[in-house]
Amino acid sequence: MGMTYSQKLLAKASGRPQAAVGDVLEPQVHLAMSHENGALVINQFLEIYQGTSREAKVWNPDRIALIFDHRVPAESSKTAGNQKKIREFVAKQGIRKFHDIRGDVGGVCHQILPEYGYVRPGMVVVGTDSHTNTHGALGAFAFGIGATEMASVWTLGRILNVEAPGTIKVVVNGAFPECVHPKDLVLHLIGRLSAEGANFKAIEFHGETIRNMPTSGRLTICNMSTEAGATAGIVPPDRETQRYLREEAGVEDALDIFGPDPDAVYDQTLEIDAAKLEPQIACPHTVDNVKPIGQAAGKKIQQIVLGSCTNGRLDDLEIAAKILKGRRVADGTRLLVFPASWRIYHGAMLSGALRALVEAGAVVCNPGCGPCLGVHQGALGDGEAALATTNRNFKGRMGNPKAEVYLCSPAVAAASAISGAITDPRTLMVGAR
Amino acid sequence: MANRKVVLKLGDDVSTDIIYPGRFMATVLPAETPQFAFADNAEFNGKLKAKAVPAGSVIAAGDNFGCGSSREQAASCLKGHELVIVARHFGRIFLQNAINIGLNMVICPEIEAEEGDELEISAEKVVNQTSGKSFKAAPLPKARQAIIDAGGLIPYTRELLMSQKT
Numbered sequence: 001m002g003m004t005y006s007q008k009l010l011a012k013a014s015g016r017p018q019a020a021v022g023d024v025l026e027p028q029v030h031l032a033m034s035h036e037n038g039a040l041v042i043n044q045f046l047e048i049y050q051g052t053s054r055e056a057k058v059w060n061p062d063r064i065a066l067i068f069d070h071r072v073p074a075e076s077s078k079t080a081g082n083q084k085k086i087r088e089f090v091a092k093q094g095i096r097k098f099h100d101i102r103g104d105v106g107g108v109c110h111q112i113l114p115e116y117g118y119v120r121p122g123m124v125v126v127g128t129d130s131h132t133n134t135h136g137a138l139g140a141f142a143f144g145i146g147a148t149e150m151a152s153v154w155t156l157g158r159i160l161n162v163e164a165p166g167t168i169k170v171v172v173n174g175a176f177p178e179c180v181h182p183k184d185l186v187l188h189l190i191g192r193l194s195a196e197g198a199n200f201k202a203i204e205f206h207g208e209t210i211r212n213m214p215t216s217g218r219l220t221i222c223n224m225s226t227e228a229g230a231t232a233g234i235v236p237p238d239r240e241t242q243r244y245l246r247e248e249a250g251v252e253d254a255l256d257i258f259g260p261d262p263d264a265v266y267d268q269t270l271e272i273d274a275a276k277l278e279p280q281i282a283c284p285h286t287v288d289n290v291k292p293i294g295q296a297a298g299k300k301i302q303q304i305v306l307g308s309c310t311n312g313r314l315d316d317l318e319i320a321a322k323i324l325k326g327r328r329v330a331d332g333t334r335l336l337v338f339p340a341s342w343r344i345y346h347g348a349m350l351s352g353a354l355r356a357l358v359e360a361g362a363v364v365c366n367p368g369c370g371p372c373l374g375v376h377q378g379a380l381g382d383g384e385a386a387l388a389t390t391n392r393n394f395k396g397r398m399g400n401p402k403a404e405v406y407l408c409s410p411a412v413a414a415a416s417a418i419s420g421a422i423t424d425p426r427t428l429m430v431g432a433r
Numbered sequence: 434m435a436n437r438k439v440v441l442k443l444g445d446d447v448s449t450d451i452i453y454p455g456r457f458m459a460t461v462l463p464a465e466t467p468q469f470a471f472a473d474n475a476e477f478n479g480k481l482k483a484k485a486v487p488a489g490s491v492i493a494a495g496d497n498f499g500c501g502s503s504r505e506q507a508a509s510c511l512k513g514h515e516l517v518i519v520a521r522h523f524g525r526i527f528l529q530n531a532i533n534i535g536l537n538m539v540i541c542p543e544i545e546a547e548e549g550d551e552l553e554i555s556a557e558k559v560v561n562q563t564s565g566k567s568f569k570a571a572p573l574p575k576a577r578q579a580i581i582d583a584g585g586l587i588p589y590t591r592e593l594l595m596s597q598k599t
Contacts, residue, residue, distance in 0.1 A: 024576040040461035040505060048590050071459065078459040130503040130526055146505040146530035147461075152590040156597075160589070161576040195446050196497040200525055229500065231525055286446055373455035373502070394448040394501060399456055401473040 002261030004167040005236045006202040009141045011164075013124045019164040021267075028158045030123035030140075033065040035109050037128050037147055039082035042089050044151035058093050059157035065097035065118055066090055067109040071376045072101045072368040107341025107367045110134040110223060110309035114215070115343055117249035121237035122256035126150065126159055131309055131391060133226045137218035138245065139237030139257075141202070144226070165231050166267040167202045168193075172209040174275035179425040181319070182217030183311055183389065183409035185209070186224040187280035189272065191290030199229035201267060204260065209274040210235055215244040216313045223310050224391050227287040236260060279424060282407035285395040293412065299422045301406070302384040303398075304329075306362070306413045307338030308372050311389035314347045320414035321353035323425060329361035330420030335413075336378050337362050338370040362417070374399030387422060389413050436562065437491045437517055439550045441477055445495035449507035449527065458504060463534070466506045467513030481514050488515035491554075493546040495520065499527025505534065512536040519544055519552065519559060522571075532577045533586035540571040 003011065003019065011019035013027035034041050049056040058064055066086055074080035083101075090098045099105050099112050106112075110131055113119045121139030125132060128150045135142035145159070153159055170189060203225045210218070218235045225233025235241070236259045245251040281296040283289045306312075306320050317339060329335045337357055339345040345367055348354045354364055371378030372390040379399035380386055386398055386405045393405035406422065415425035457469040471477045480486050492511070498520035499507055508530040511518065518538040523531070531538050541559045546552060550563035560567045573581065583589035 037458070037461065037504065043462065044587060048587050048594065052591065052595060054594060076459060082459060082461070128503055130501060132503075144503040144526050146503055146508070146526060146533060148505060148533040148586050149529060152533075152586050155590050155594055160586075160593075161579060163574060163576045195500060196522070196524075199497065199522070229497065229524065373450075373458070375455045375458055392448075392450070392501065394450040396450050396454050396473050401454075 001265060002263030004202070004264045004266060005204055005234055005260040006141055006167055006232060007164055008258060008260065009122055010124070010162070012122065021164055021166045023164045025162050025164055026158050026160055027124045027162060029063065029126055029153050031063055031065060031113070031118055031125045032150060032153045033067065033109055033113060033125065033127035033129070033132065034150060035067050035129060036070045036079065036082050036086070038066050038086045040147040041128060041150045041154065042085060044148045045154050048151055048155050058154045061094045062096065063157070064095050064154065065113065066095060067099040067112050068101050068106070069108040070369045070373070072106070072366065075376050103342050105342065107343065108309045108312065108369060110219070111312065111340035111344070114138055114219060115249060115341055117245060117251040120245065120251065120255060121241060122258070124159070126153055130226050131223050133230065133233045134219050134223040134309060136222040136225070136232050136234035137215055139235065139241055141232050141234065143232050165200055165202045167204050168198055169204050169206060169266040169269040170272065171269065172205065172207040172272045172274055174209060174273045176209070176274050176277065179411050180277045180279060181409045181411060182213060182220045184277050184280045185272065185274060186221040187282050187290045187407065188277055190224065190228045190282070190288050191280070192270065193228040195227065195286055195288040196229045198225065201230055202232045202234060203228070203230045205233070205235045211238060211240070214315070215240060216315050219313070220310055227391060279409060279412050281412070281422060282393055284393055284404040284406065287391070287393060287407065293422065293424045296406065296422050297424055299385060299406070301333055301387045301416055301421060303378065303380060303386040304333060304335045304413050304417045305338065305371055305378060305386060305388035305390060306335065306410055307340060307370065308390040309340055310391040311410050312338055312340030312344065314344050314351070316389065316410040317344070317348045317353045317357070318351060319410045321356040323411065323414035323428065324360040324362070324417065325356040327360055327418050329417045333417060333420040335362040335417045336371065337364045339367045341367050371398050373397065387413060387416050437489050437552045437554055439493045439546045439548050439552060440486050440490040441492045442546065442548045443492065443494040443498070446497045446500055447494055448501035449499055449504050450501055452499065452507040453504060453510050455502070458506065461506065463509040463513060466510040470510035470514060486514060489517060491517045491519055491552055493519050493544060496522050498523050500524035505530045508534055508536045517554065519546070519554070529577070532573065532580055535585045540573065541568050542571055543568045
């Protein structure tokens with residue numbers, strides 16, 4: 001029987017010719033990523049070795065990445081202590097894929113991994129972050145795990161007892177209309193699948209819209225596959241994957257490019273006509289509460305967040321800058337911008353996007369997770385509403401359970417910043433795309 | 434297993450942001466996380482901190498309990514209070530974390546229970562003694578059984594480590 005992309009990849013990584021759905025596998029791990037929660041992983045890792053005669057050495061320091069992004073620079077002595085502990089561990093273990101708080105190589109983990117060519121097609125990537133799914137955009141089987149699970153990976157170099165998942169095939173055809181972007185596509189998909197619709201499954205993206213989509217957009221849709229419950233969201237690698245890795249990530253060595261079998265068996269196939277999509281809004285307090293923008297337009301917004309691992313790439317910032325250039329963020333609304341990495345920050349400096357955003361009244365913050373999970377900057381007041389290009393709108397997410405978070409694309413965020421209320425960018429008539 | 438009282442009833446899609454709000458994520462140690470369990474639910478958090486919730490009490494939840502973030506604190510904070518989670522189903526990462534650290538939980542796809550109900554829990558079923566109804570329990574993922582049998586992922590990994598050649 002034919003195998004899906006995930007089945008083939010996991011079989012290969014497990015040293016088997018076949019992997020049927022439900023088979024219990026122990027694939028080798030090609031990349032294991034953690035951020036500040038690496039402090040807990042270190043703890044659990046040392047506990048594994050406690051009382052044994054073995055020296056606590058990670059299985060392969062070149063396959064471990066540690067990236068500071070959740071609280072940069074540290075907001076408390078506790079966080080600073082966690083970061084210090086990780087720095088010491090990294091030095092002791094000889095881990096070189098380490099991105100400290102720096103204005104050259106720093107950034108959000110899910111941007112750094114692709115940007116530096118750490119992720120390749122065919123890899124098994126695990127991360128102590130639920131949005132590790134992002135890396136499926138480059139043809140990896142990438143998924144989130146907890147800290148104890150990661151400690152086990154650091155010890156053994158493989159992930160124990162994984163069941164090969166069934167796959168939902170999503171086929172997207174048609175060209176996006178003006179002001180409609182990959183974020184709108186994935187919000188629409190989550191609305192259709194529901195927050196648990198893809199639980200314990202992989203999503204595989206196909207169709208001409210995906211083939212024509214730059215890696216930037218693929219990272220957005222795979223990032224948010226998590227919000228339908230998917231274990232992984234994957235774009236099987238193609239010419240664009242190779243272009244990105246060669247030209248943007250500087251990868252020179254051979255790539256393992258393969259696709260699903262032509263007779264692969266999928267649990268379900270969903271078709272989406274991109275040409276019929278409108279800008280979408282995920283309303284409070286679940287990501288699957290998705291509505292076409294017309295049903296949410298006019299809602300007053302006090303804080304707009306542009307950026308994050310979902311939509312903080314250069315093209316995202318440029319879409320917003322183009323809309324905001326020569327205009328002004330409405331009084332009573334604050335626009336916070338979080339580029340996904342410092343490399344992107346530099347690019348947006350050179351392209352003029354940062355200048356246009358700041359001149360319009362935006363506050364450009366340093367790359368990092370920022371307000372997305374309510375731990376660092378940009379908390380909300382009681383009764384306030386935020387509109388964000390991030391990936392979650394759970395109650396309390398932006399630091400206050402008495403506030404609301406709406407999710408949208410960068411174009412909607414920028415258009416709404418001008419009016420101070422949720423606004424359809426198509427109404428602005430500025431060639432907003 | 435003894436009778437358990439339902440101390441909190443929740444609906445579907447309870448996220449880890451509800452169980453363990455992001456702003457407490459710098460606290461990582463299992464000994465310290467329990468104080469922040471359901472921190473934004475002042476009443477329930479207050480009872481937990483006042484030790485007014487006996488060990489073995491039940492949280493009854495709907496589908497996709499623990500969806501969202503991978504933060505292990507969401508499982509460790511509940512384990513610290515020795516709570517039992519009976520849910521229609523769990524989010525993937527939460528379920529794995531819970532098994533890895535040995536949080537007591539039951540997948541019970543049809544469960545109906547209200548606060549104050551007394552449940553009798555076994556591996557096969559959950560009997561709501563207050564309503565008189567019985568609900569089948571679903572097995573935990575078979576792939577994880579070896580970890581459960583070893584008493585958690587840390588001892589299981591240690592066993593595998595010690596069986597490797599140096």
